[in-house]
Amino acid sequence: METHRKAPIGRPRGFDTDEALESAVRVFWEQGYEGAGLTDLTTAMGITRTSLYAAFGNKEELFRRALERYTEGPAAYAARALREPTARQVAAAFLNGSVRATTRPGCPTGCLGVQGALAVGEPGRGALIAWRNRGTLSLRDRFRRAVEEGDLPADTDPGSLARYVMTVANGIAVQAAGGATRDELRHVADLVLRSWPPA
Template sequence: MAGRGRPRAFDRDEALRKALGVFWERGYQATSMSDLTAAMGINSPSVYAAYGSKEELFKEAVTLYTATEGRYTRRALDEEPTARAAVAAMLQDNAAAYADPATPAGCLTVLAAPIPVRETSSVAAHLARLRAEVRELIRLRVERGIEDGDVRPDADATAIAHFYSAVLNGLSIHSRDGVPLAGLQQTVAGALAVWDTLAGPDDRP
């Protein structure tokens, strides 16, 4: 039997992509429901019916972001042959993505973070967990480097993960502030220059 109720008169996935663009550009708190409905081309009852709430819509948009625009970190950490190469690719690929004029500058999970007052505490906590997951992925990749022998045995994987995740987040903020790709690349080069101090040995060709 055909399902009851009138079918949606809009493409849910396309509307979600449009909502992602608004949240990415404006951040969670500065995005109003009227901003969303104007971008998505639907009215607020349809938004609530399809996504539940602004918060749930935002979380869906973040999930879409991490699977598409935010894929560079996981790819680098999963696929590069050494820990240094993984961190280098993570920073370089994200810097290029942050500076891409085709999308809003910077990273959604860093720049859309709300001030964690009562009304937005769950959203702030959600984004903080995602950023913590990135730190953990970096830490695990460094630990793997220790096991593989391309990171020295006494390296502090946790400290290295905190340092390079801070650099990654800083690149996002600099990009939103208007720093061009060349400037971001200089920051990446500086961060990689201290790899030997933190982790060594140097595995560059």
């Protein structure tokens, strides 16, 4: 049963799928979904159109894969933030992480999940909206737990608080895409955290 283990029949790939996907992330991150042409993508990935379609299906599926990759890579701060011990630390890690991720030197400014969501047409828009809502719901669940643990005032609405934090993070992404510096955005995050919890 292990015969097809390490000897896939036929000619092997001439490129590394992961590396190619990483390059695709950069292109989508910089130019958005519609802004990224097949030529841009194949050039950056170092493969031909044919290879791209054989390996990833089509542009939309490639974008979905790139979004997953982005979530596990540059946007991994979000999942990490949820594991902080207190609600305040969750918010701090989330906002500071978003500042760092959207202003990382040598990387495109802004957030792939925000740029993309607005630029994409009907096809992939649903995936982006679902992506962001998933993040908001994760935050809400975490804050709900914090209320139960007495970590937040009992009358706190976890949903509103989660949406508030996510809204600021989205705004940070827009600001970063518009040229705001890391220091400027750090001040923004500080202002949010200075009055936590927002009574």
